[in-house]
Each structure stands twice: as structure tokens, then as C-alpha cells.
Amino acid sequence: MATVSAAVRRDWLVGYAMVAPVVLGALAFVVLPLGMVVWYSLHEWNVLANTFTFVGAENYGRMAADDGLADALLASLWFSIGLVVLNIVLALLLAVLLNQRLPGTTTFRTFFFSPVVVSLVAWTIVWSFLLQADGGINGFLAVLGVDGPNWLRHETTAMIAVIIVQVFKNVGLNMILFLAALQGVPEELQEAARLDGAGAWRRFRSITLPLISPTILLVSIITIVGSLEVFAQIDVLTGGGPGNSTTVLVYYLYQQAFRFNEFGYASAIAVLLFVIVLVLTLLQWQSRKRWVFHEV
Amino acid sequence: MSAQHTPRRTAVTAAAFGAVLALTACGGGTDAPVGEPDAPAEPVDLRMTVWTADEAQLELFQSIADDYVAENPELVSGVTFETIPFEDYTTSLTTQLAGGNAPDLAWIFESNAPEFVASGALADLRPLLESTEGYALDDIVPSALGLWEDSEGLYAYPFSTSPFAMFVNTDQIAAADQTDPAELVASGGWTFDAARDIAAATAEDSGKQGLVVRDFDYQTWENLATVWSGWAAAPWSEDGTQCTFTEPEMVEAMTWIHDAAFEDGAMPGPGTTADFFAGDAAMTITQISRASALDGSFDWDVVPLPAGPAGQQNVVGQAGIGVFAAGEHPDVAADFLAHFTNPENAEQLAGYFPPPRASLLNAETLAGANPSLSAEQLQAVVVEGVEDAVTKPAHKNFAQLSETVRAELDALWTEDADVEAVLTDTCSAITPLLEE
Numbered sequence: 001m002a003t004v005s006a007a008v009r010r011d012w013l014v015g016y017a018m019v020a021p022v023v024l025g026a027l028a029f030v031v032l033p034l035g036m037v038v039w040y041s042l043h044e045w046n047v048l049a050n051t052f053t054f055v056g057a058e059n060y061g062r063m064a065a066d067d068g069l070a071d072a073l074l075a076s077l078w079f080s081i082g083l084v085v086l087n088i089v090l091a092l093l094l095a096v097l098l099n100q101r102l103p104g105t106t107t108f109r110t111f112f113f114s115p116v117v118v119s120l121v122a123w124t125i126v127w128s129f130l131l132q133a134d135g136g137i138n139g140f141l142a143v144l145g146v147d148g149p150n151w152l153r154h155e156t157t158a159m160i161a162v163i164i165v166q167v168f169k170n171v172g173l174n175m176i177l178f179l180a181a182l183q184g185v186p187e188e189l190q191e192a193a194r195l196d197g198a199g200a201w202r203r204f205r206s207i208t209l210p211l212i213s214p215t216i217l218l219v220s221i222i223t224i225v226g227s228l229e230v231f232a233q234i235d236v237l238t239g240g241g242p243g244n245s246t247t248v249l250v251y252y253l254y255q256q257a258f259r260f261n262e263f264g265y266a267s268a269i270a271v272l273l274f275v276i277v278l279v280l281t282l283l284q285w286q287s288r289k290r291w292v293f294h295e296v
Numbered sequence: 297m298s299a300q301h302t303p304r305r306t307a308v309t310a311a312a313f314g315a316v317l318a319l320t321a322c323g324g325g326t327d328a329p330v331g332e333p334d335a336p337a338e339p340v341d342l343r344m345t346v347w348t349a350d351e352a353q354l355e356l357f358q359s360i361a362d363d364y365v366a367e368n369p370e371l372v373s374g375v376t377f378e379t380i381p382f383e384d385y386t387t388s389l390t391t392q393l394a395g396g397n398a399p400d401l402a403w404i405f406e407s408n409a410p411e412f413v414a415s416g417a418l419a420d421l422r423p424l425l426e427s428t429e430g431y432a433l434d435d436i437v438p439s440a441l442g443l444w445e446d447s448e449g450l451y452a453y454p455f456s457t458s459p460f461a462m463f464v465n466t467d468q469i470a471a472a473d474q475t476d477p478a479e480l481v482a483s484g485g486w487t488f489d490a491a492r493d494i495a496a497a498t499a500e501d502s503g504k505q506g507l508v509v510r511d512f513d514y515q516t517w518e519n520l521a522t523v524w525s526g527w528a529a530a531p532w533s534e535d536g537t538q539c540t541f542t543e544p545e546m547v548e549a550m551t552w553i554h555d556a557a558f559e560d561g562a563m564p565g566p567g568t569t570a571d572f573f574a575g576d577a578a579m580t581i582t583q584i585s586r587a588s589a590l591d592g593s594f595d596w597d598v599v600p601l602p603a604g605p606a607g608q609q610n611v612v613g614q615a616g617i618g619v620f621a622a623g624e625h626p627d628v629a630a631d632f633l634a635h636f637t638n639p640e641n642a643e644q645l646a647g648y649f650p651p652p653r654a655s656l657l658n659a660e661t662l663a664g665a666n667p668s669l670s671a672e673q674l675q676a677v678v679v680e681g682v683e684d685a686v687t688k689p690a691h692k693n694f695a696q697l698s699e700t701v702r703a704e705l706d707a708l709w710t711e712d713a714d715v716e717a718v719l720t721d722t723c724s725a726i727t728p729l730l731e732e
Contacts, residue, residue: 047394048415050622133567153514153566153709239515242706258387260695263394 034274041267048261059268069269071244072252075159079248080227082163087223088216091171095178096204109179113172120169124236127165128152131237155245158238162246166233170226174219181215182208210293217292221284225277249273329420329449330619332427333627339373340625342632344401344617345389347382350588353648354379357636360644364635371628386695393417398620400629404452406614407518409443410536410692413451418618419626420449421633428634432653435639437682440652443690444616452616453637456649458583459681460522460601460611462491467594468578469494472501477579477599481676488526488552488602491579496562498578505570506562510582514566514709517701518689522581522611524549525686526604531701536691537730539723541701542716545606550708551715558711566709583613584678585648587668598673600681610685615649650678657682693729700725 041060044053063069094112098105115123130136131151138148151161185208193203209216231250234240240247240255247255253273257266348354354377361375378399380388386408392398404412412418425433436454444452464477474494480486495506512519524530527549530540540546557563564570564577572580573589581601590596601611617637619629635641639653646656656662659674669677691697704722707713 046415047390048412048417050393050417131567132569133565135567150565150567153706239702241515241703242709244703255699257394258391259699261390261394 037267037270040264041271043264043267045263046261047263055264059265062265063268063272068244068247069252072247072249075244075246076228076248078159079163079230079246080224082159083166083227083230084220084223086163086167087171087174088219090167091174091219092178092216094171094175095182098175098179099182109176112175115169116172118169120232121236123169124165124233127161128237131161131165152238153242155242158242158246162230162233162237165237166227166230169233170223174223177215177219178212181212185211213292214294217284217288221281224280224284228273228277228280249276329423330626330630331424333371333625333631335370336625336628339369339371340628341373342375342400342625342629343378344375344403345378345380345385345392345399346403347380347385349379349381350648352588356644356647360636360641361632364632367635368631372632375632393620393622398622400623400625401617401619401633403455404616404618406443406616406687407690407694407698409452409614409616410690411694412618413444413446413449414692417620417622418451419621419630420451421453421619421630422448422450424630425450425453425634428638431634431638432655435653435655437652437654437657440614443614443687444618452618453633454614454616454652455637455642455645456585456615457612457652457682457685458585458614458650459678459685460581460613461584461677461681462599462601463572463580463582463586463590464597464599465572465575465578465594466597468498468502468504468575472498472578474498476597478597481599486599486602486608488523488604491602492552492556492560492562495556495578496560499561502578504575505564505568505577506579507556508564508570508572508577508580510572510580510586513569514706515702517705518698519581520553521686521688522601523553523604525609525611526602526606527552528604528606528609530686531689532691532726532730539727539730541719541722541726547716547719549604550719554708554713554715557709558713584650584669584681588648590668598669598677600677610681610683611688612682612685613688650682691730693732696729697726700729 042054042056044055044058045051098109098112132138133150133153135151137151141148149157151157189207189211190203193207198206228248229250230248231254234246234248234251235254238246240251249269250273253266253269256262256269344357346354346357357377358375361377365372365374385403386405389399389402422433425431437457440454440457441450444450444454462477466476469476472494474497475490477486477491477494480490491507499506509519509522518531521530524546527545529543529546529549531546532539532541553563557565570576572582573586573591575594584598587598601608617633619626619633623629637645639655642651642653643656643661645651646653646661650662651657657679659671659679662674662678663669663671701722704718704725707721708715708718
């Protein structure tokens with residue numbers, strides 16, 4: 001490499017100085033704690049007795065025999081499938097509808113986006129009242145002559161309720177992302193296809209979908225990662241119940257650490273969660289070459 | 297967005313938990329007894345965590361603390377009482393411990409007592425309290441100390457031994473033409489069945505709720521001990537090693553509770569909130585210390601817990617104040633505790649918390665500070681309520697037991713539940729935890 005002039009070096013210095021706060025912050029508050037979680041996961045840590053004993057991979061071995069963890073993984077799987085499918089389909093549907101040039105679309109956009117900016121806990125608490133046995137939803141159903149279930153007290157309806165509360169909370173964000181992508185689809189392509197006799201569904205499938213596929217990739221990554229991080233909704237709505245039906249992985253982790261004081265084991269579960277998210281994201285990233293338009 | 301961002305996103309989540317952990321200093325615990333404090337280089341600030349947010353109670357604590365600070369300026373510069381909400385109290389407390397931020401003193405629930413005592417987290421107070429002049433440790437009723445002792449050590453002062461009682465909205469009951477529970481108490485007919493019938497009839501008349509076991513909410517199942525004790529039932533054996541949920545008396549008690557909620561409409565079902573003190577229910581089982589929540593908007597009475605098939609059984613909830621061995625100044629904290637709970641201050645505290653001191657357990661002392669309760673009520677409910685009382689369930693593995701039983705009992709809280717089968721499942725689930 002040729003010698004670097006003093007001016008270029010000074011540029012580098014300024015550049016490093018500019019990024020230093022972010023890099024140092026990330027090191028101190030992201031990388032270091034992450035490393036410490038891995039370190040803690042190799043220990044048995046009893047907070048009350050104030051003991052911290054190195055146990056090697058024992059916490060990881062314990063996971064294999066932990067039925068509660070298996071149940072939590074299964075609950076997370078159901079939650080993620082329900083949330084991702086419902087959220088993406090609904091967001092895309094809303095985006096397509098709101099992409100029409102019709103009166104009132106701005107109002108509807110605002111309407112669907114507003115839950116995104118509402119405080120998560122406030123949103124969930126309001127829903128917890130609506131979902132009570134004698135709450136607003138069953139009151140509405142009763143007007144229609146339907147006897148609604150006690151939503152949060154049955155295993156199936158509790159999971160469905162938690163998924164729907166979360167979908168309504170965040171569908172607006174995905175909708176806006178899809179809407180931006182749809183507005184980037186060139187009108188002349190649509191017009192050319194129309195002249196060639198393609199119907200609405202054919203145009204959507206062969207022109208719109210491929211052109212917005214990068215956004216679908218982005219939205220599915222965000223939504224899957226988000227679905228694995230769900231906590232507050234579970235805590236407020238069901239507390240993991242009934243039974244353990246809505247005890248998803250992060251809630252299980254929270255119970256182990258903050259209720260049972262098993263900080264070492266909880267750290268091992270945090271590492272497992274990290275690996276799951278990493279693998280899922282890498283899989284999606286690898287698969288993009290097969291279906292994302294600009295990558296094919 | 298690129299894929300590189302996603303692991304970072306996860307890292308942020310992990311960091312949220314990690315950050316708490318990262319701040320920790322892991323020193324070695326000790327349950328060595330605390331003694332007379334040496335004066336620290338600088339007067340220290342003490343911190344006590346509590347779950348009350350009642351301003352009058354906090355004011356009383358502060359005034360007792362201010363006296364101590366005035367008397368011991370070389371030891372203490374101030375005492376702070378930090379309120380942590382009741383619902384998340386123990387979780388928040390242990391999180392503070394994990395973060396290396398142990399309070400100097402803390403209130404502790406009776407259900408967690410065995411866990412805290414056995415862990416060595418608390419300092420042994422006995423030598424200091426025994427040697428403190430005028431403290432009169434032997435005035436404390438021995439049964440009140442049981443939960444807080446381990447061999448020779450005493451790890452907390454049971455500042456509150458609060459009996460559970462039945463509060464009654466006499467307006468609603470009279471409007472429904474039901475017999476006044478006080479009359480039933482007098483005639484010896486005050487049973488759980490009578491209470492259920494009155495509750496169901498009153499709820500039907502008022503359109504509100506009948507009998508509420510306060511703070512149970514189909515989650516905090518240990519509060520049902522106030523009911524099943526009338527059947528002489530218990531969740532596990534006295535030594536804590538055997539599950540007794542499947543014993544006939546427990547099956548019968550749980551069937552009674554199930555039917556009261558799902559067949560008779562005497563208790564609100566799951567997912568229905570009803571606050572007795574706001575006038576939403578005819579009766580509630582709760583601790584006597586909640587009397588301060590009554591604002592005079594309706595006529596009320598307070599009577600002892602009804603009798604079950606096994607007779608009348610008093611139930612008390614206890615709370616202790618302990619000194620954390622991992623706190624910065626356990627000696628000073630313990631010295632403050634000895635002041636905070638000495639006979640003179642215990643009498644002041646007795647205004648809100650039924651005291652463990654025999655000399656104070658009489659209607660006269662309690663009446664001075666409980667203007668809303670009559671001498672008869674205090675005698676019947678508090679003084680006699682502490683006699684031969686059982687405490688709510690406690691265990692050294694309580695956190696896990698509590699969660700596991702909660703999850704299993706969820707299957708009981710449906711209309712067509714098979715009570716015996718659910719309780720059998722509960723025992724299968726908790727037996728390994730009891731044996732740990």
C-alpha cells in the first residue's frame with residue numbers, strides 16, 4: 001500500500017472520532033453484556049445465597065431434559081407462526097387496499113398506523129379489559145347473539161388473543177413499509193401488462209409481488225425476530241397461562257431469572273434464543289437468492 | 297436493512313437482561329450475626345424496601361427513623377423507605393440483589409420466609425436484639441418467630457402478624473334480605489356454607505359480586521388458604537416434603553371453591569375484577585390491615601373467618617423485616633431495626649400492623665390506632681384471630697412451587713373441571729420440587 005498522506009490520515013482520525021461514541025457505546029452496552037451472558041451461562045448463580053459457581057456446560061445439558069423449556073419452545077413456535085402469517089398477510093392486504101386512489105385513504109392509513117406509536121403496555125392493558133369474560137369484546141358479541149368465550153382463560157383462545165393483540169399493535173408499521181414498496185412499482189409495467197390482457201391477480205402475482213419481494217424479506221425478518229422477543233403482552237395478558245400455554249421462550253427466561261433466581265440457567269436460555277434468531281435470520285438471508293427480485 | 301443488523305437486534309434484547317447482570321458484584325454471602333455497630337467513617341444512608349404506599353404509614357416510619365438519626369448522628373445521616381409495588385415485590389427485591397444493589401433492610405413476605413432464611417441472605421439478629429437494653433425479645437410471641445428462625449438464628453422481626461377476616465358490606469346484605477353475618481357469628485351459625493348462600497343471594501340481588509377472596513384473582517392461589525383451612529387442608533405436609541393436594545379434605549375444599557364460583561355464582565369467576573372496598577362485592581376475605589381502605593361510602597362490618605367442616609380456623613399473613621448480609625452496613629442496619637421495633641415504637645407500628653409482642657396484643661392498644669374498628673371487633677378478629685392461627689403456605693422452594701401450582705390449577709378454573717384429576721396432576725407436578 002502506498003504511503004498515506006497526512007491529510008488522509010487526518011481524515012481517518014476525524015472519521016474514527018465521529019464513530020467512536022457509537023462504537024464505544026455498542027461495545028459497552030451490547031457486546032460486553034452479551035459476552036457476560038455467555039459467561040454467566042456457564043455458572044450456577046444463586047442470588048439469595050450470593051453464590052456464583054462455575055459449572056461448565058451443565059446449564060446447557062439441563063436444557064435437554066427440561067420439559068418446561070420444550071413447552072416454551074413449542075409455544076414460541078405457535079406464536080411466531082400465527083403472528084408472522086397473520087401480520088404479513090394483513091399488512092400486505094391493507095397496503096394494497098390503501099394504495100388505491102380512493103377518498104379517505106389517508107384517514108385509514110392513520111387509523112391503522114396509530115397503534116404503532118401507542119405505548120405497548122397501555123395498549124395491552126386496554127386489551128386485557130376488552131378480553132375479560134364480561135369485557136367489551138364479549139359484550140359486542142352478545143349484541144350479535146354470540147356467547148363469547150373467556151378469552152384469556154382457555155389455552156387456545158388465550159394464544160389466539162395474544163397473537164391478535166400483537167398483530168393489531170404492529171401491522172401498521174409493516175403496512176407502511178409495503179405501501180412504500182407498492183408505490184415504487186412502476187406504473188408503466190402495470191400498464192404494459194394490462195395492454196397484454198393480464199388480469200388484476202396475474203399483474204399482482206407476476207409484477208407487483210416480485211418487485212416488492214425485497215420488502216417482503218425485510219418485513220419477514222423484522223416480524224420473525226420481533227415475534228421471538230414478545231414479553232410484555234404475555235406478562236400483562238396471561239402471565240404465561242392458562243397452564244403454560246402462553247409461556248413463550250422469553251417469558252420462560254424471565255421466570256427462570258427473576259422469579260426462580262436461576263440466573264445462570266436463564267443466561268443459557270438467552271444464549272439459546274440468540275442462536276435461534278441468528279440461524280433463522282441466516283436461513284432467510286441465504287434463501288433470498290431464490291425469490292427476492294434484485295438478488296435472483 | 298442488511299442481515300448483519302438482526303443479530304445486533306437480538307444482542308440488544310440479550311443486553312437488556314445482560315445489563316442487569318453486568319452490574320453485579322459477586323461477593324461471598326455471610327449469615328454471621330450482626331453486632332453493635334462501630335461508627336463508620338462517614339454517617340451512612342440506610343434504605344429499607346417496603347410494599348406499602350400508604351402515606352400515613354410511611355410518615356410514621358419516617359418519624360421513627362428521624363428520631364434514630366437524631367440520636368445517632370455519627371452512624372446514620374438518613375433512612376429512606378422505598379416502596380416497591382406489592383405485586384412484583386419479591387421479584388424486584390431479588391433483582392436488586394442480583395444487581396449488587398441490596399437494600400440495607402427489607403420487608404419480606406411469609407411465603408418467601410423459608411427461602412430467604414435458608415439461603416443465608418439475611419443477617420442473624422438474635423445476639424443484637426438479645427443484648428439491646430430494653431428490647432424485651434422475650435415479649436415476642438414465640439409462634440410469631442417460627443418462620444424466621446433457623447436453628448439458633450433469628451433472621452427477621454415479624455412486624456406484622458395480620459389475621460385474615462371477613463369484611464361484610466351490610467348495606468348490600470340488608471338490601472338482599474339476608475341474615476347479618478354478625479348474628480350468625482353470635483348464634484354459632486357462621487359457616488362457609490352460610491357465607492356462600494348469603495354471597496350468592498346478595499350478588500343476585502345487587503347485580504354485583506358475592507364473596508371475593510382478595511388478591512386471589514385465580515393466580516395467587518395461596519390466598520385460598522383462608523378458605524381451605526376451614527377444612528383443615530394444606531398444600532403440603534408440615535415438613536414441606538409431601539404433596540397433600542390430593543388429601544380428601546383438600547379435594548372437598550377445592551370442590552367447594554370451584555362450585556361457589558362456577559355453580560352458585562357466590563364468587564366472581566376468572567377474569568372478573570371486583571373490589572369490595574369500592575362497593576363491588578358483598579363480602580371479602582382479606583387482612584385486617586386493609587380496613588384503612590374503607591371510606592365510609594357504605595356500612596360495613598368485620599367478622600372472623602367462617603367455620604368449615606373441620607371447625608373455625610384462624611389464618612394469619614406475616615411479614616418480617618430482615619437485614620441483608622450483603623448490604624453495605626449490616627451492623628448499622630440491624631441497630632436501626634432494634635430501634636425501629638423496640639417496645640415503644642412497636643406500639644406505634646401496632647396502629648397499622650398487628651404486633652407480635654404479647655404486651656401489645658390487646659384490644660386497648662390496638663383500638664388507639666384503629667379508630668374504624670370497635671373494641672369487640674378488635675378482640676374477636678385481631679386478638680383472638682392470632683391465637684392458634686396457621687400461616688399462609690410457605691416453603692423454601694416457594695417461587696417455583698407457586699408458579700407450578702398456579703399453572704396446574706388453571707385447569708380447575710373452568711366450569712366442567714374434574715377437581716380430583718386436577719389436584720392429582722398438581723401433586724405429580726410439584727412432588728419433584730418438594731423433594732429438592
